[in-house]
Amino acid sequence: MALAQSFIAVEPDSHFPLQNLPYGVFSSRDNAVRRIGVALGNQVVDLCALSNAGLLRGQRCQWHDCFRQASLNSFMALGRPEWREARAVLMRLLDKNEGRLRDDTILRQRAIVPMEEVTMHLPAEVGDYTDFYASREHATACGEMFRGHENALNPNWLSLPVAYHGRSSSVVVSGTPIRRPRGQVLGPGGPPASLQACSVLDYELEMGCLIGPGNELGEPVGVAEARDHMFGLVLLNDWSARDVQRWEMVPLGPFASKNFATSISPWVVTFEALEPFRCDAPKQDPEVLPYLREAGRHSYDIQLEAAIEAQGGGGGTVTRSNFRHLYWTLEQMVAHHTAGGCNLRPGDLLGTGTLSSAATGGAACLLEASRNGANPVALAPGVERTFLCDGDAVCLSAHCQGNGFRVGFGECVGRVMPARAGQ
Amino acid sequence: MALAQSFIAVEPDSHFPLQNLPYGVFSSRDNAVRRIGVALGNQVVDLCALSNAGLLRGQRCQWHDCFRQASLNSFMALGRPEWREARAVLMRLLDKNEGRLRDDTILRQRAIVPMEEVTMHLPAEVGDYTDFYASREHATACGEMFRGHENALNPNWLSLPVAYHGRSSSVVVSGTPIRRPRGQVLGPGGPPASLQACSVLDYELEMGCLIGPGNELGEPVGVAEARDHMFGLVLLNDWSARDVQRWEMVPLGPFASKNFATSISPWVVTFEALEPFRCDAPKQDPEVLPYLREAGRHSYDIQLEAAIEAQGGGGGTVTRSNFRHLYWTLEQMVAHHTAGGCNLRPGDLLGTGTLSSAATGGAACLLEASRNGANPVALAPGVERTFLCDGDAVCLSAHCQGNGFRVGFGECVGRVMPARAGQ
Ligand SMILES: [Ca+2]
Ligand SMILES: [Ca+2]
Ligand SMILES: [Mg+2]
Ligand SMILES: [Mg+2]
Ligand code: NI
Numbered sequence: 001m002a003l004a005q006s007f008i009a010v011e012p013d014s015h016f017p018l019q020n021l022p023y024g025v026f027s028s029r030d031n032a033v034r035r036i037g038v039a040l041g042n043q044v045v046d047l048c049a050l051s052n053a054g055l056l057r058g059q060r061c062q063w064h065d066c067f068r069q070a071s072l073n074s075f076m077a078l079g080r081p082e083w084r085e086a087r088a089v090l091m092r093l094l095d096k097n098e099g100r101l102r103d104d105t106i107l108r109q110r111a112i113v114p115m116e117e118v119t120m121h122l123p124a125e126v127g128d129y130t131d132f133y134a135s136r137e138h139a140t141a142c143g144e145m146f147r148g149h150e151n152a153l154n155p156n157w158l159s160l161p162v163a164y165h166g167r168s169s170s171v172v173v174s175g176t177p178i179r180r181p182r183g184q185v186l187g188p189g190g191p192p193a194s195l196q197a198c199s200v201l202d203y204e205l206e207m208g209c210l211i212g213p214g215n216e217l218g219e220p221v222g223v224a225e226a227r228d229h230m231f232g233l234v235l236l237n238d239w240s241a242r243d244v245q246r247w248e249m250v251p252l253g254p255f256a257s258k259n260f261a262t263s264i265s266p267w268v269v270t271f272e273a274l275e276p277f278r279c280d281a282p283k284q285d286p287e288v289l290p291y292l293r294e295a296g297r298h299s300y301d302i303q304l305e306a307a308i309e310a311q312g313g314g315g316g317t318v319t320r321s322n323f324r325h326l327y328w329t330l331e332q333m334v335a336h337h338t339a340g341g342c343n344l345r346p347g348d349l350l351g352t353g354t355l356s357s358a359a360t361g362g363a364a365c366l367l368e369a370s371r372n373g374a375n376p377v378a379l380a381p382g383v384e385r386t387f388l389c390d391g392d393a394v395c396l397s398a399h400c401q402g403n404g405f406r407v408g409f410g411e412c413v414g415r416v417m418p419a420r421a422g423q
Numbered sequence: 424m425a426l427a428q429s430f431i432a433v434e435p436d437s438h439f440p441l442q443n444l445p446y447g448v449f450s451s452r453d454n455a456v457r458r459i460g461v462a463l464g465n466q467v468v469d470l471c472a473l474s475n476a477g478l479l480r481g482q483r484c485q486w487h488d489c490f491r492q493a494s495l496n497s498f499m500a501l502g503r504p505e506w507r508e509a510r511a512v513l514m515r516l517l518d519k520n521e522g523r524l525r526d527d528t529i530l531r532q533r534a535i536v537p538m539e540e541v542t543m544h545l546p547a548e549v550g551d552y553t554d555f556y557a558s559r560e561h562a563t564a565c566g567e568m569f570r571g572h573e574n575a576l577n578p579n580w581l582s583l584p585v586a587y588h589g590r591s592s593s594v595v596v597s598g599t600p601i602r603r604p605r606g607q608v609l610g611p612g613g614p615p616a617s618l619q620a621c622s623v624l625d626y627e628l629e630m631g632c633l634i635g636p637g638n639e640l641g642e643p644v645g646v647a648e649a650r651d652h653m654f655g656l657v658l659l660n661d662w663s664a665r666d667v668q669r670w671e672m673v674p675l676g677p678f679a680s681k682n683f684a685t686s687i688s689p690w691v692v693t694f695e696a697l698e699p700f701r702c703d704a705p706k707q708d709p710e711v712l713p714y715l716r717e718a719g720r721h722s723y724d725i726q727l728e729a730a731i732e733a734q735g736g737g738g739g740t741v742t743r744s745n746f747r748h749l750y751w752t753l754e755q756m757v758a759h760h761t762a763g764g765c766n767l768r769p770g771d772l773l774g775t776g777t778l779s780s781a782a783t784g785g786a787a788c789l790l791e792a793s794r795n796g797a798n799p800v801a802l803a804p805g806v807e808r809t810f811l812c813d814g815d816a817v818c819l820s821a822h823c824q825g826n827g828f829r830v831g832f833g834e835c836v837g838r839v840m841p842a843r844a845g846q
Pocket of ligand 4: 589660661662681682683684685
């Protein structure tokens with residue numbers, strides 16, 4: 001069967017073919033109102049305009065109204081049957097053989113906006129943001145640096161998906177400049193600490209799962225039902241101030257070292273679009289407890305990359321990894337998160353943790369890639385980094401390679417601005 | 424000068440005299456709509472009804488519209504000049520010498536609702552909840568139990584107000600039943616861990632500060648301006664599953680051991696009402712860094728109590744403490760929280776941490792009071808506890824004692840329900 005194609009042109013290496021249709025929230029030059037769209041090639045299809053024009057009709061009655069909102073939370077709350085129908089209707093409407101929108105010049109003018117004319121916003125209001133630590137490669141590498149080879153993994157690491165609560169107010173959309181934070185750090189001579197600009201600023205290449213329907217407080221989500229609560233994935237950069245982190249994190253975990261910014265990509269790729277790229281997750285040994293045990297443990301074959309671009313040019317790729325290396329699955333994260341009764345809400349964000357691979361060049365943050373600053377990483381001839389410099393832009397990207405098409409995530413970019421002047 | 428009094432009767436030991444006027448969100452038997460009120464004696468004054476009747480007018484134009492909302496977030500966002508005017512207008516309107524409401528029988532019928540007829544709701548939508556660890560007595564007692572006397576305080580504790588991000592979705596209002604969580608715990612024989620009902624469930628007596636106007640991402644709030652960002656205080660119970668906490672918390676801090684529920688009291692006592700009860704905060708030694716240094720370090724003389732009431736009767740007070748013992752001030756918490764650029768939003772919640780006193784009976788959680796279960800605490804003849812039993816209700820209360828009146832917080836109550844059946 002030939003690949004379905006849209007009447008909107010899509011290059012073969014585009015991240016956004018008809019098979020993807022990721023959701024996002026945008027405004028445009030002509031219209032400052034935030035509204036929901038899908039990406040298709042280099043265009044954004046305005047779902048609010050299509051809904052108003054009466055083109056989004058199906059058996060189920062709720063989803064087309066959600067497309068008139070300024071965030072995806074209401075749509076996320078509906079659940080998979082509604083999402084599936086919305087996707088089917090959109091794929092049909094945008095197909096090259098379907099004339100309703102294709103032949104309506106006036107509506108096309110209104111509802112199809114070139115990507116260079118839009119500003120992207122956060123796709124959802126994030127009620128709570130949780131960051132996991134689910135890559136065995138990353139946890140091992142960090143553990144070896146600070147505790148030695150024998151004690152690399154903490155005793156609980158293979159037993160539960162370790163996580164901490166992050167800061168939701170400072171989750172920002174790709175493109176937002178990242179101010180280098182000031183914070184309390186301990187100098188090499190020991191106490192007293194001082195307040196200064198972070199000198200070891202890092203990125204963490206992660207993915208973020210946006211939650212669909214929530215659960216009631218006190219009602220755990222079983223691992224077998226967890227997928228019904230997962231709407232889609234974005235790229236996530238968990239900016240980290242390593243010096244601040246080292247001084248503050250015992251005993252209650254990272255706080256000011258992480259809460260100054262977390263960037264996510266604007267286009268939410270649904271699990272429907274990711275379905276063709278399911279693959280096996282790594283084997284878990286020892287066997288996990290029953291509440292985390294899955295009949296078929298699935299992951300996704302998503303190629304990941306992190307690049308640093310120095311201001312004024314120069315730079316290159318630091319990290320090449322793949323989502324499939326993740327030891328704990330998203331379903332296990334949801335089951336563990338809710339096992340004690342904690343409620344998730346539509347739009348909540350679960351970060352996977354730094355997504356490293358064991359291969360050379362697979363370290364997904366500079367702490368790991370530079371062995372805590374000991375080995376500078378070469379970006380390009382004459383350009384190397386241990387940690388981030390002012391003016392550096394970190395660009396995360398990801399895609400799944402299909403047969404003749406890609407399902408991609410676009411980019412998650414943030415440029416480092418100099419710290420504010422000190423007191 | 425005689426104490427101002429209302430035409431609504433207020434008992435001398437009431438928590439809610441005219442001098443308090445705490446804000447809350449309620450619905451009533453006759454009207455399920457959530458709306459804003461103030462507590463006065465045993466009555467709730469419906470500010471939505473007064474606003475609609477045109478009785479809430481001042482020089483400033485925004486605050487009376489906020490009283491038509493279903494949460495206090497908009498009012499909190501306005502800032503102190505608006506709060507002060509609202510308070511002055513309400514104190515005048517409710518004064519026994521002011522006839523406009525007093526003599527309007529029909530409006531009084533509509534706008535003054537007996538407390539026993541109302542249901543209280545969360546006062547604000549909590550965007551982010553942060554829990555500090557700011558009591559030196561508590562941090563020392565916990566440290567001694569787990570690390571011995573010499574290393575009781577972590578090296579960073581006197582240098583910064585330690586905190587972690589908590590879970591905002593599971594912040595619940597007083598009265599909400601608390602389901603004993605299940606979670607991963609390590610048995611006495613060591614690994615493997617198992618999923619079971621928490622066997623050492625605890626309360627933590629804390630207070631919570633609700634944030635007023637927020638700050639922009641990247642723009643720290645100086646310690647001298649921090650007070651302008653603080654709206655009011657509530658009681659807070661940070662329910663804690665100690666066995667889950669012990670197993671999970673290294674290295675990223677508490678997660679499932681805390682995120683199943685946090686209770687707060689429904690009435691937000693403003694800093695205007697607390698003004699007469701300002702007192703000195705404990706001396707800080709060593710001197711703190713400049714960004715945390717305050718010209719006048721102030722605290723509040725707020726008497727705190729935690730009692731356990733067993734199902735079917737029996738029980739008594741476990742904790743007697745005072746807010747004034749807190750080593751770090753609320754202003755310092757706000758300054759530290761935002762020093763790296765983290766943004767606070769109206770309605771955000773900052774927990775103080777377990778608020779212990781050094782006196783006998785001053786331990787503000789059972790972990791500390793029972794020395795981790797070694798010394799059962801006597802509640803009443805024949806009734807003792809190491810940790811919470813199913814059916815126990817924990818009741819936190821607090822008040823400031825004035826000359827002939829009290830400014831009180833009411834209660835923050837939660838009863839422990841048995842855990843869900845296991846798999
Ligand atoms: Ca992370
Ligand atoms: Ca606490
Ligand atoms: Mg972050
Ligand atoms: Mg809690
Ligand atoms: Ni409809």
